[in-house]
Amino acid sequence: MKSKIYGLLLASLMIVTLCPLSVSAKSVNNKAKTVTVSQTNDVITVSKNVKVNSTFSSPKALGIKKAKLKRLYNIVSDNTKVATVTAAGTVKGIKKGATTITLTSKADGSVYAKINVNVKNRYNKQKLRLMSAIIYAEAGSECYAGKKAVGIVIMNRVRSKDFPGTLKKVIYQPGQFGPVRNGSLKKALKLYDEGRLNKKCIKAAKATLNGDRVVTYKNVKTDMSSYLFFSGYVSGMRLQIQGHQFK
Missing domain, CATH: 2.60.40.1080 (Immunoglobulin-like)
Structure with a gap:
């Protein structure tokens, strides 16, 4: 009987010794760790x-x-x-x-x-060509401020409900611009196509087509946003630049 008991004990001891123990990491690592998370955001x-x-x-x-x-x-x-x-x-x-x-x-x-x-830019090649030519025909001999003022008046008309809504229609509106009637606009367009048009006229055209409505003349800045007319003489004129009056 004793020999049987000793045999059972010996067998149990051998099983415990031969079987590996499964230990969880949690039971081993009791020490707390501090984890720093750095978040990187893409621009x-x-x-x-x-x-x-x-x-x-x-x-x-x-x-x-x-x-x-x-x-x-x-x-x-x-x-x-x-x-x-x-x-x-x-x-x-x-x-x-x-x-x-x-x-x-x-x-x-x-x-x-x-x-x-x-x-x-707020313009295309066709608009730049036409605006440059009409500025040259109307104010080719004027100073830069005078050239620019003419362009501003034309663009104000384009924006006004009282005039046609496109640059071409405003310029070619019957009875409005002398160079259309006398042929000088046509000549100016030819000069532009040949690359011989006054550069300051082109500069003034670019500025006004891009929405610039301010002129500087004799060190005085004038906002011309509301000006719709110009000529050699204009009744009730508000601004004069060399040979043109504006209102």
Whole structure:
């Protein structure tokens, strides 16, 4: 009987010794560990087209609130000659070209977002040709301010409900512009096509087609947004630049 009991005990001991123990890591590693999680966010990048003298809201483009932008980020333009940006995030196109608007954290200077801005002109080749020619025909001998003022009046008419709604229709409206009747506009168009038109007339055409409505004459700036008429003599004139009166 004793020999049987000893045999059973010996067998049990051999089973315990031969079977591996399964121990959970939890029972072994009782010491707590501190884990630091660092989150890296990709820089938000969007692209926007804007025309010269037009604006768009960068907070809206990025899908964030304006107050959040002003509170948390600095915003700058890489090229202010192409596009500018205010602290509130309003981007304005200045001249044709490309630039980048960058938002950086006020806390650590990290880049949050970039807006690739493409500034486009507000005119095509045909409009530039026609405007340059009419400015030359009407004010070819005038100073740059006088050339530009003529272009502004024409563009104001394009925008006015009292005149035809396109540049071509405004210029060719019956009884309005002498160069259309006397043939000098046709000659100016030929000069433009030959590359011989006065460069300042082309410069004035570009400025006015792009929405510039301010002239500087004798160191005085005048906003001509409401001017619709010009001639050698205009009753009730508000501005005179060399040989032209404007109102």
